Amino acid sequence: MFFTYLRRELRRRRKAALVVASGLALGIALVIVVSSVSSGMSQAQDKVLQSLYGLGTDMTVTKAATPPGEGDTNRRRFEFDAKGDTDAEQSSDRVMVQGLQTLASSTVTEVGDQDGVAEAVGGLSLTVLKVNGEFKPGEFTPPEGGGRTGQGGTGGGEVRGGGAAFDVNSYTVFGTDVAAPALGPLTSSKITTGRTFQSTETDAAVAVVDSAYAKEKSLAVGKTVTISGTKFSIVGVATADSGDSAANLYVPLKKAQTLADSKDKVTTVYVKAADSQQIAGVKSAIQKNIPDTTVTTSADLAGTVSGSLSTASDLATTVGKWLSIAVLIAAFLVAGLLTSSAVSRRVREFGTLKALGWKSGRVTRQVVGEALVNGLLGGALGIALGLGGAYLVTAISPTLTAQLGSTGGGGGGLAGGGPMGGGGPGRQTASKALDIALTAPVSVATIGMAVGLAVAGGLIAGGFGGWRASRLRPADALRRVE
Template identity: 80%
Template sequence: MFFTYLRRELRRRRKAALVVASGLALGIALVIIVSSVSSGMSKAQDKVLESLYGLGTDMTVTKAAAAPGSGGDERPRFEFDAKDDEDETQSTDRVMVQGFQTLAATTVDKVGKQDGVADAVGGLSLTVMKVDGQFRRGEFKQDQSSGQGGQGGPGGGQGGGNGQPQGRVEGGGASFDVNSFTVYGTDVTQQGLGPLTSSKITKGRTFKATETDAKVAVVDSAYAKEKELAVGKTVTISGTKYSIVGVSTADSGDAAANVYIPLKQAQTVADSKDKVTTVYVQASDSQAIDTVKAAIQKNISGTTVTTSADLADTVSGSLSTASDLASSVGKWLSIAVLVAAFLVAGLLTSSAVSRRVREFGTLKALGWKSGRVTRQVVGEALVNGLMGGVLGIAVGLAGAYIVTAVSPTLTAQLGSTGGGRGGMGGPMGGGGPGRQTASKTLDIALTAPVSLTTILVAVGLAVAGGLIAGAFGGWRASRLRPADALRRVA
């Protein structure tokens, strides 16, 4: 009887049911779209962070910045020998630790033993500056007036005290090119963490665990294309040739470094034995990152710990702006629309009950209890809510699909968190690899993934909307008396 009456009344009041369902659908669809776009922006920011420190890195540990004026900064010096052959090209290079600050390699083990740390691996970030070119001798040209009537001897006149002709040197000078590239020393025994994990090997292979001190290298695809490098060729770092075994392509389009070599080799070419610039840390629980950070800072002095959340605060550009809008304006807008939809649904249901006074009064006169009438109204409202949920989910999925299909491009500018050295350090103050400037701009395509959780939330909202509307109408229906129906009988 309940379902028969329910089906008949919904069919008889199709327009009213459609209005209530449409209002709820609008609010639910907006919630789905805003939620999916926010999720897409969160993934875009994670992608930006992965391009810096690799997949799975929750925080990095670097050496604490030196106090101003306490030294620690180094300036690269390039020395050239005098050559008799002026056509001979001279070349020299300098391998420098990015940020000019290092930690002892034992710091990696200390960090790994802290509570809440699942894994820790060290890396050494280097910049190689290569200078090559030629010196050209100048040409001596004698003055036309010199040597004519000049007086030699001490205190003499215009010819010079030693009787040598007077003149000047013209031309000459030097022409040198300065090239630089970044090198990252990776622990080949632990390749599941660190910057190289943000790239995929597209040609050749990655490092073998046994190549801890081998002269092998993996180069970034963009750098390989620029320098015409390939698997099987060699790349020279400070006079040492490294055989290229693989070419990697960064997932975000921006590699952490131009060249990757085993950590021991990086320490050798940089004259930084048993040193690292950065310790990459993965927490055992993502909810305990702040606790792990505090423990590392307390137990390991002279270090700076930066979490992915800290780094995310330095991301600016249209990605950051759009993310703020989605999390603030979009969230409150969706809540406001949803609340309005619930209120409208409730008021419309209550109004519909008011127009059915004769019907419900008659049913009560026939023996229906107030509870049965209330359940009937709530049932109708709940079906309207579920209809609105289905329609809202369909519209929300369509909106999310359109955003993903269009894939608007957002820019993310990575700013320094302070502590960098003349633009040579990484975004975390000299620890990160491959950043030669204080900021870096990336282009990220926005997607709007819809998770199962979002769908379940939408269903819950649909049920809640139906119950709220039913509560309005049920309360109104429970207050009706049979006399009200008899009074309206013509």
């Protein structure tokens, strides 16, 4: 009887039901779109941070660089042999540790032993400055009149031409722990050609090259690249997920330490926490137990992200959230008022039903049932509209720019570009811009939230109408009988 009467009443009042459902649908659709866009913002920011840290990395441990003092052996210095054929090309590499401050390899073990740390691996970030060119001797022009220079001569004459022409090239190299491939910047890249490192290649002269650098320098799997006199065989080409790699070349950590004359040294310790909810506590423990280190978490780096990604994220999380709440409240109120108004127009109907023996509770349940069906209908329409809006955002894929600034600490895995500094992890004053395509993924949780809102809207509207219907008396119907 209940469902039969419910079906008949909804069919008889299709327009009113559609108006209530449409109001709820708009509010629910807006919530779905805002939630999916916010989720897309979070994913975009994760991509930005992964380009600095590497997939699965929760924090990094570094040591702040100190200004180089007088007589510092780490200053850039190039020496060329002037003997022999002066027309021959001269070449010299200068391999430098980025940031100039290193940590002992034992620090990796110390960090790994801290409570809450699931895994820790070390990495060494290097910059290679390559200078090559040649000296050209000048030509001596004798004095006019054929006089001789030197002892007993008339003097005169001059040297013309000559000089030196040298080219300076800079690129970055990252020493990665091949025995622990789950952490570090290389995990944010995908091997597109060849292979990654093997666990047995701890001291092998092999390298993985970034795809953009490989294209620029015409490098490929099977070719070799020379770093400070050592030839490395290229075994793989990697493409960064975010479009910007952490380094131009990746080599085994032990080999990188040899190149930089930094035996048992690392610049960055990449840390994965056992529990993502305890990252702040792990950070505090590391800073307390391992002095003179700087710990940088994903949250710290997220605060340095600016540009349109940050602006859009703030807009989605603040304006979008409050706008959704305001629209939902308005939709619920309108649905409730419309349902209550519909009950007022059905005074004679409900009064007659009560006169026929319907209890107030039965009348209330009837009104709430109709409102709940309207809410579910509005939820279905809202989910359809929300999915359409999210699909439209993903199809358009607006490009957002993420500008990454310095953390001001020890680098914390920041990567950046520069004519001399390159873009490896651990750089202190680095900054870079990334273009991220925005998507709007809709999760099962978002759909569940939409269904919950639909039910809540129906119950709220039914509550208004049911309260009004419960107060009706049979005498009210008799007064309006004509």
